[in-house]
Amino acid sequence: MQISNPIRHLLWRFAEPHSRQFVGGCVLLLSALVLQRIPALVIGVALDALLLNSQTFTLPLVPNSWIPESTPGQTTLVVSVLVGALIGESAFRWYGTLIYEKATLETLHDVRTSAFETAMSLPLLVHQTEDRDLLSVLNDDVDNLEDLFDGARAAVLYSGELISAFAFMILLNWNLALVVALLPITVAFTARYYASVLEPRYDTVRSTVGGLNTRLRDAINGIRTVKALVREEREADRVTGASGEYKRSAWSVLKLRAIYNRVSWLLAAVGVWGLFGLGSYWILTGPPVTFTQSLTAGTLLTFIMYTFSLMDPTRKLAVDVLDKIESGQASSRRIAPLFWHDASAACDDAPELTVTDGHVEYTAVTFSYDDAETPTLDGISLDVPPGDFVGIVGHSGAGKSTLLKLLLRFHEPDTGEVRIDSQPISEHSLESLREHVGYVSQDPFLFPGTVHENIAYANPDASREEVVDSSRRAGAHEFVSDLPESYDTELGERGTTLSGGQRQRLAIARALLADPEILVFDEATSHVDTETEVEIQRQLQAEAGDRTVFAIAHRLSTVRPADQIVVLNDGQITEHGTHEELVKHDGIYATLWAVQTGKFAADATPEAGVSDSEVSR
Ligand SMILES: Nc1ncnc2c1ncn2[C@@H]1O[C@H](COP(=O)(O)OP(=O)(O)OP(=O)(O)O)[C@@H](O)[C@H]1O
Structure with missing residues (x-):
């Protein structure tokens, strides 16, 4: 069975049963984000209305009749909203994370156990040729699949942070919100560019660390041979070489990362300074260029707080989240083929074999391994009473x-057939x-x-x-x-x-x-x-x-x-x-027998096919 879209297949089969928890978790997390945006907004309003006395106290989407008229009443409202938003945000975030992570764990548990059961039911031939791959799928890829769920949650969270911040900014001053939008776009492009330069270097780090691990493992596993042949120094040189390669590749990543960290810090700082400069000009001289909305100091403060909080989600969304989702997708592409075997492996509803005597017959049996040029068994017929x-x-x-x-x-x-008590075993x-x-x-x-x-x-x-x-x-x-x-x-x-x-x-x-x-x-x-x-x-x-x-x-x-x-x-x-008949026959068996009982004549013919390895067995 081929699967055209392995990720959709895996998600449908394993995540769908937990979809209510996933969706519920995301809804709670998004609600927490909306609450998270409220303090900055209220602080801005309080600055204008309570400290600078430059505006009347109004809150977006809240009817004016709900707002107390006295200053102490408004102060109490501000404090209550701040405390309420904080408590609400923490509660939603805590419970949303809990639900989402539980659903992730349950999904991974289902994938792991189901993958293991399928692996156990696969034909032995698959194990012989693919055991290393199977182990790495069961060990690494199933764990890695967590990245897909973490990435999806982070994508929802960070996008939610961006959207909620922009929604509030648009409510407050859509003119300035348009200008601020340039900043996350620049940060996202810089982050993607950095990721594209970094990715090949990360590949090198991964392959050098793999090489180093292989060297270490081989040297330790083969320690008896190493010591017996006095090759300790040579092995130490090889490990030093592999470790050196790893050190160089890791250093090139570290250098690039340090540059990027500085660049993104500069972008954030210049962006916020620019916003402060533009906002101050706007407040003092009125809306610049073709903009029409006026700006207050409190709204500028809210914008600056939102802008700061946008940097990290934008960077993470552009690099980490995409990486996680890509890594999770790669793992699900490796896991899904395991289930391709599923249909044939699981279906064993054939009738039961009844064995009373143990009579075994091979009839004209031929068999070749996939990669063999000549048949491994060629026309075998054997009757065992x-x-x-x-x-x-x-x-x-x-x-x-x-x-x-x-x-x-x-x-x-x-071709051919094997029977037990006259029943074809197939x-x-x-x-x-x-x-x-x-x-x-x-x-x-x-x-x-x-x-x-x-x-x-x-x-x-x-x-x-x-x-x-x-x-x-x-x-x-x-x-x-x-x-x-x-x-x-x-x-x-x-x-x-x-x-x-x-x-x-x-x-x-x-x-x-x-x-x-x-x-x-x-x-x-x-x-x-x-x-x-x-x-x-x-x-x-x-x-x-x-x-x-x-x-x-x-x-x-x-x-x-x-x-x-x-x-x-x-x-x-x-x-x-029988033994006696074969010894008399004077063929391969007789020669082997002679070798093993020490009666092998020095002139044994090579055609008899007795190899050194067999003599030594
Ligand atoms: N899983 C496999 N895939 C491909 N070729 C295989 C596989 N197992 C065995 N062979 C090949 O098939 C041939 C027969 O192997 P088999 O193990 O049946 O021989 P054998 O007579 O039991 O050998 P030995 O006495 O060394 O155990 C060999 O050439 C071997 O390399």
Whole structure:
């Protein structure tokens, strides 16, 4: 699904439900602005009527009959209006801000949770290729979206300040208001010009700070390699270089900003002085040029106060608010495509897969990754009877993991079909498929939490006995018992760190606890020592017959007892049989076996395809 206007789409979907709060907040804030303008107006009137005695006491839009005739009465009115306006403005501003910010937080919460749910439901392929982007969308862009709402509120506020000030000025003296209008226009143009000069320099600052952060992160992440190769000095030089670039780019921005601050201060000062000069001339000699309205000292004072208060909103409106809105728009353009996946990802109303035996069939399956020139899997056909233990071996990059990822529908075949118990898996719901197929990867992920919670991840209601039982079968119980708090030991960043082999055994326990009919081990015991592996295998074989097990292994002892061993080469099954049959066959498997058992003859042919990396595995 393509979205023609991503910002409108996001706002409609997430902000619209909170529109009443947004509008209510804005109305209250605008009302506060009107109240904010009243003191300057009243002070001007009081100056003319009470201090200079040059005018009668009148207030725009207020009937004269409401105004007391005595001076003490008028003074009381002035003080009451000032206090009332102050209290009213504070109350409206406080409550308006509260309502608006609550609506913003709720909208961002909805965007964040919805974006996360969508990201979790995306096909694995999207995660593999776009994980960095996804993280930055979920982390940075959703936060940045706040800029859009802040910017919109600031736009309403600052425009309101300008409009309300001008409305009062026009009421008092529209002739002078026309002249004063030149000032914010000049300030706005200067601010835009400054922003256009500054923007490329800001880009440079952003890219140099990004470069510096990358250098720091790489050096710290790779500290073992740096130290092992004695490259500390070289890394320090690189960081000094990157920091120097950042310093230079930041300095060029600081210089420009200092100039701009002075220029805008000068503009404001000259504008107010000019207004004072023009106003004084106007008061003393009458309206200049073609103007007709007269001017009093009190009105001039009100104009000067309004003019001062216009400078900041104008500058902010011209630069900061536009920047915020642009940055928010850029983020919403990045967030919206995440929801483009939405329709296909969320729609999984296919019938449930029913697995009774665990009979798996691949029929003429072909699959290519998007950027691959040749198919990763090419015409794979494989029949795995229920309860079979299938070993999958082959060179690195032969397509072993991909073959099993198709069984979990992490990817879909381009042609051909995968069936479980005669049901094409593509026609059944993903959720039901993954309930029946357990998967343990080479580098399993453990979440922060206790050992118990990690094993019971797929089945949080499992009892301690069930957790311990699957842990025993996975060969994990012994080392877990030695942990400080056994199954209640905290794992993760702030907890105990486990070795690769221990993590694998917990992941196997987790898969066994979920009790699926089909189990997939993708080099799931590669970090486990041979002795433990034999133990795990013994357990698994004891359970064989009940479940179908696929195991990818570079260490051939892992798959030796398998009912069938599949040798993949360049995406095709080149050998297929039991260990004994394949050793006799004298192909790739036999060569690998010979290497691993130390029977490899010095004259092994390169065609046998045994690479150094495999020998070293
Ligand atoms: N997400 C991906 N996008 C593009 N190409 C991929 C992706 N995953 C794997 N490949 C490529 O597909 C080919 C098969 O990869 P696969 O991981 O299935 O091989 P393998 O036999 O399991 O390798 P290994 O033993 O090293 O794990 C490789 O050339 C690999 O580079």
